[in-house]
Amino acid sequence: MAQWQELLKMDSALQNRVRQLYEGRFPTEIRNQLSHWIESQDWSSAAVNENAAAECFCALLQQLEEQWRRSVQENAILQGPDFPKMRAYMVENFQAQPLNLAAILSECLKEEKQILESVTMTMDNGAGVMAPQQTELDNKVTQLKLQVLELKKEVKILEDLSEKLDFIQNSWQSKVEQNVELVRSKALVEQECLRMTRSISQSKQVVLQRLVRVLNEAAGSVQTLTGVELPEWRRRQQRSCVGSPEHAGLDLLEKWFTAVAEVLFGVDEQLQQLQVQNQRFPAPDFPCLTDSLAEMEKFCRSLIRNLLTSALVVEKQPVMQNLLHRPLILKTGVRFKVTVRFLVNLPAFKTLIKVQPVFDKDVEEVKTISSFRQFDFSRDDSKVLDVDLSSGALTVAFEHMSLKERKSRVKGSCENQLTVTEELHIIRFVTQLQHNGETFNIQASSLPLVVISSSNQVPSAWAAIMWSSMASGVDSENLSLFLDPPGLKWEQLAPLLSWQFLSVGQRPLDQDQLSMLQAKIMDDPDGPIHWNKFSKDENVWIWIDGILDLIKKFVWELWRDGCIMGFVSKERTRALLREKPVGTFLIRFSESIPDGAITFSWVEQSAGEKHIHFVEPYTKKELSVLPLPNAIHNYTLTTSGRSHNPLLYLYPDTPKDAAFARYRTAESSSPSRDGYVPKKIVLVSVDPSPPPSPPPLTHMDVEPEYLPGELDELLKDLLPDLLPSSLENDNNPGYFLQTDINQFINQ
Numbered sequence: 001m002a003q004w005q006e007l008l009k010m011d012s013a014l015q016n017r018v019r020q021l022y023e024g025r026f027p028t029e030i031r032n033q034l035s036h037w038i039e040s041q042d043w044s045s046a047a048v049n050e051n052a053a054a055e056c057f058c059a060l061l062q063q064l065e066e067q068w069r070r071s072v073q074e075n076a077i078l079q080g081p082d083f084p085k086m087r088a089y090m091v092e093n094f095q096a097q098p099l100n101l102a103a104i105l106s107e108c109l110k111e112e113k114q115i116l117e118s119v120t121m122t123m124d125n126g127a128g129v130m131a132p133q134q135t136e137l138d139n140k141v142t143q144l145k146l147q148v149l150e151l152k153k154e155v156k157i158l159e160d161l162s163e164k165l166d167f168i169q170n171s172w173q174s175k176v177e178q179n180v181e182l183v184r185s186k187a188l189v190e191q192e193c194l195r196m197t198r199s200i201s202q203s204k205q206v207v208l209q210r211l212v213r214v215l216n217e218a219a220g221s222v223q224t225l226t227g228v229e230l231p232e233w234r235r236r237q238q239r240s241c242v243g244s245p246e247h248a249g250l251d252l253l254e255k256w257f258t259a260v261a262e263v264l265f266g267v268d269e270q271l272q273q274l275q276v277q278n279q280r281f282p283a284p285d286f287p288c289l290t291d292s293l294a295e296m297e298k299f300c301r302s303l304i305r306n307l308l309t310s311a312l313v314v315e316k317q318p319v320m321q322n323l324l325h326r327p328l329i330l331k332t333g334v335r336f337k338v339t340v341r342f343l344v345n346l347p348a349f350k351t352l353i354k355v356q357p358v359f360d361k362d363v364e365e366v367k368t369i370s371s372f373r374q375f376d377f378s379r380d381d382s383k384v385l386d387v388d389l390s391s392g393a394l395t396v397a398f399e400h401m402s403l404k405e406r407k408s409r410v411k412g413s414c415e416n417q418l419t420v421t422e423e424l425h426i427i428r429f430v431t432q433l434q435h436n437g438e439t440f441n442i443q444a445s446s447l448p449l450v451v452i453s454s455s456n457q458v459p460s461a462w463a464a465i466m467w468s469s470m471a472s473g474v475d476s477e478n479l480s481l482f483l484d485p486p487g488l489k490w491e492q493l494a495p496l497l498s499w500q501f502l503s504v505g506q507r508p509l510d511q512d513q514l515s516m517l518q519a520k521i522m523d524d525p526d527g528p529i530h531w532n533k534f535s536k537d538e539n540v541w542i543w544i545d546g547i548l549d550l551i552k553k554f555v556w557e558l559w560r561d562g563c564i565m566g567f568v569s570k571e572r573t574r575a576l577l578r579e580k581p582v583g584t585f586l587i588r589f590s591e592s593i594p595d596g597a598i599t600f601s602w603v604e605q606s607a608g609e610k611h612i613h614f615v616e617p618y619t620k621k622e623l624s625v626l627p628l629p630n631a632i633h634n635y636t637l638t639t640s641g642r643s644h645n646p647l648l649y650l651y652p653d654t655p656k657d658a659a660f661a662r663y664r665t666a667e668s669s670s671p672s673r674d675g676y677v678p679k680k681i682v683l684v685s686v687d688p689s690p691p692p693s694p695p696p697l698t699h700m701d702v703e704p705e706y707l708p709g710e711l712d713e714l715l716k717d718l719l720p721d722l723l724p725s726s727l728e729n730d731n732n733p734g735y736f737l738q739t740d741i742n743q744f745i746n747q
Contacts, residue, residue: 003112004035005390010115014245016325017115017506020556021108026101030086031108034063043109046102053098060101061090134252137224140217141259147214148266154210155270155277158203162281204289207274211296214267215303221260222303226310229253234313235473238447241317241327242469243499250315250341254393257311257343264304268436271297305440308344308433312355312444315341315395318427325503328449329461330403332375337399340429340444342385345394349385353431353442355396356382359403361428361443365479371418375425375451378402403451421460422482424448424468448472448479459545463535466496487528490518497544505551505559513567517544520591539594546596547589554623555598563587563650563659564598574612576651577603582610583648587628590617598628602646613646629663632656 007018022028031038041059046052068083094101230253237248275293316339319327330336340355359375383396426445433440448468450461468481470492497517498509509517521540522529535541547566551559558564564587568576577584585602597617604611615635618628633656637646650659 002035003039003109003116004031006116007112009249009391014115016503018112019324020504020552021111025104026108027086027089029081030060030064030090033067033081033083033086034060037063038105039109041105043102043106047099047106050099053102057090057094057098057101061087064090133224134229137221137229137256140221141256141263144214144217144221144263145259147210147217148263148270151207151210151214151270152266154203154207155273158207159273159277161203162277208292211267211271214263215296215299218260218263218267219299219303221256222264222307225253225256225260226306229256230310230313237317238469239499241447242466242496243503244495245499245502250313250343250393254341254343254345257307258345261304261307261311261344261346264300264307268297268300268304271300301438305438308435308440309442311343312429312431312442313341313343314429314444314446315339315393316397317447318401318449323458326458326462326465328447328465329452329458330449331452331455332403332405333378335400335402337397338401338427338446339395339397340385342394345387345392348435349394349433351384351386353385353394353433354382355385355429355431356380357398357401358428358430360425361430363426363477363479369418369480372423373420373451374406375403376406378404418480418482419460421450421452421457421464423450424464424479424481425451426477426479445477448477448481459542460535462545463541467531467535470496482531485531487530488534489528490522490525493521493529493534494518500544500548501551501559504548505556507560507562509567512572513565516567516569516572519569543591543594543596546594548596550589550596550598550620550623554620555628557663558587558628563663564589565651570601570614573601573614577601577612578610580651580653581649583646584651584653585632585647585649586651593617593619596620598623600632600647604646627663627665629660630665632660633664 041056046056064083064087233253236246240246240248271293278289317327318336318338320334320336365372381398381401385394385396388395428443428445430443450464452461470488471486494514502508566589568588580603582603582605585600587600590597590599597619599615599617601612601614604613632647635645635647636643647656
């Protein structure tokens with residue numbers, strides 16, 4: 001199977017990692033349309049050979065045009081992909097730089113492979129290399145299938161013996177009546193019939209014993225599947241939805257469900273055949289056989305019912321297309337998708353099961369709590385389960401669902417206690433299955449979800465989803481959880497926070513980073529963390545979410561590769577840098593800017609003493625025009641009339657250029673076509689030595705200690721007539737054209 005198809009089968013959190021690979025670099029629509037062709041090319045070689053890169057670029061355009069022609073020829077009713085737009089994008093962005101295209105695809109394909117390998121490793125630790133209890137279950141299921149095959153053989157032998165005995169008895173009696181001479185052989189015939197009767201009796205004993213054994217073992221397997229394995233999978237899926245790298249695939253579970261269902265259907269079939277045999281060939285030596293067979297059939301049917309009514313699951317939880325890394329958050333009027341799967345994958349059920357989604361079906365909170373909002377789907381979206389061509393699974397994907405509010409919030413006793421983002425809802429998927437004359441009412445439920453009306457509510461809604469996932473069980477439907485939210489232990493919250501950074505930046509938090517967050521979040525290290533402190537009163541989560549957004553948009557590669565230390569306090573920063581050589585610096589997240597900012601600190605020596613300096617944080621607005629690797633490379637410190645870059649070694653001892661060269665964006669060195677001298681934006685600091693005692697803070701958006709801002713006043717006094725005002729950035733007077741500042745310094 002193509003690498004891209006394997007990636008599309010992954011969970012939403014892992015798919016988001018793939019999406020981030022291509023974001024702003026190459027359209028995923030083209031990657032999807034030309035997946036097989038793209039994977040068949042040698043992009044690594046093309047990335048270092050301009051002729052090969054140009055050939056690959058032209059071939060890619062030809063592939064797009066071919067796909068375009070096929071799309072037009074098919075004349076589909078639904079609008080197909082926008083191939084002209086794809087082609088125009090390729091020509092505009094890569095025609096002049098085919099090497100860039102080859103380099104991007106070479107790197108992305110390698111990263112895709114690493115993601116798949118990481119999933120395989122996770123499966124090896126979880127689902128791929130089965131746990132001892134799973135191995136035991138797998139062996140039991142295999143043995144059950146073999147026993148049913150033996151059972152079928154024995155029932156067939158029993159039927160053949162019974163028919164033979166019946167034939168001998170009836171035919172011999174008829175012949176005796178016609179020929180008196182045969183009476184002499186009566187004793188021999190009766191002896192043979194007696195022997196066959198005993199053999200039939202023994203066969204019946206064996207069949208009944210095997211039936212009892214198979215049914216008991218099947219009952220144990222059904223209990224393990226529905227009571228152990230399925231809840232454990234749901235728990236893995238619940239954690240994977242909030243960022244955990246755990247494997248939440250269903251292939252192994254489907255294998256077991258299907259196999260046990262085949263066993264039970266096979267046993268039920270043999271029981272019916274035995275009942276027919278018992279009617280045709282009554283057994284005086286088994287007077288209670290009819291009742292025994294009826295009891296076994298009833299027990300078998302109950303196991304089938306238990307298995308089938310548990311077999312419908314939500315394979316992929318509800319997720320909006322523009323928020324793939326945060327499932328279970330739905331916005332009114334915005335399309336979302338969800339996939340349902342039936343684990344008993346038998347041909348008899350193909351196109352037989354019609355699934356209907358129902359919002360908040362049988363939810364008590366909606367009926368009893370007046371502040372709960374009520375929603376309906378924008379349209380009837382019932383669909384029939386069918387075999388997925390890529391995976392072979394029996395699934396149905398609801399891809400065009402959306403919600404509309406049916407009943408607005410009204411005044412109620414809970415209105416001030418429960419915000420919109422603290423309301424939890426569920427979607428149930430209900431169906432009826434007719435099989436062997438029985439009706440099975442089957443349903444599956446989504447995990448608790450939050451419905452928002454504004455994109456600004458996403459961070460708070462995600463906090464509620466995370467809290468609910470860790471505080472409640474997989475089968476819990478306490479949708480009013482946040483009326484009295486339970487606290488979390490640090491052992492629960494720590495991995496949850498780490499997963500967020502793994503999901504966004506492909507790197508989890510280490511123990512030092514978690515310790516810093518623990519000190520910031522918790523007043524009592526041994527006590528619980530309260531919901532209000534995490535997401536409402538002090539809103540620690542909004543600060544963390546701002547940093548996640550900063551990583552995702554601006555520095556995810558630096559974070560992934562360990563260049564950013566991240567969560568480290570100022571005290572620890574001083575302790576780490578104090579023993580390091582002059583010029584050693586580390587990168588950390590600002591603790592004082594709620595929306596997320598990043599800064600760096602370095603060690604400098606003056607007057608025989610080492611000083612640790614903290615640069616004013618870089619906000620998202622600044623990083624949008626000045627990438628952090630470029631800022632570090634071009635950073636200029638002016639002191640005593642001398643300018644230099646004090647940043648030499650990334651902590652602990654990596655030379656700056658070795659650490660950041662691959663991340664820097666190219667800066668043109670040739671004059672522009674209008675004859676202007678090219679420019680580059682840098683951050684300039686003047687006289688960094690901190691005063692003996694730092695001045696008091698005036699507002700929260702300034703780091704508690706940073707390089708003094710004398711540059712503003714200095715420039716106001718000295719440069720108004722020397723530099724044009726257009727060179728100054730109104731938002732940050734520390735940004736200037738490097739060429740003009742150097743001219744001023746040289747004067």
